[in-house]
Amino acid sequence: MEPKSDSLELLMEALIKMVGKANQKVDGLERRVIQLETYIKEEKERGAIPIYPQEPASSTPHIS
Numbered sequence: 001m002e003p004k005s006d007s008l009e010l011l012m013e014a015l016i017k018m019v020g021k022a023n024q025k026v027d028g029l030e031r032r033v034i035q036l037e038t039y040i041k042e043e044k045e046r047g048a049i050p051i052y053p054q055e056p057a058s059s060t061p062h063i064s
Contacts, residue, residue: 043049 040049
């Protein structure tokens with residue numbers, strides 16, 4: 001192979017590994033979010049967490 005081809009192949013391998021690691025992190029975060037949502041739902045059903053009406057988020061004033 002040519003040095004340029006070798007270099008591109010190594011770059012592609014590195015990028016694939018990085019994407020794989022990023023996907024693993026996202027999967028882990030998704031699992032944790034699901035666990036948290038389940039916990040909150042169960043606590044609401046038990047009455048341990050008061051349910052407040054949601055208010056629209058207030059807009060932040062712009063500083064000039």
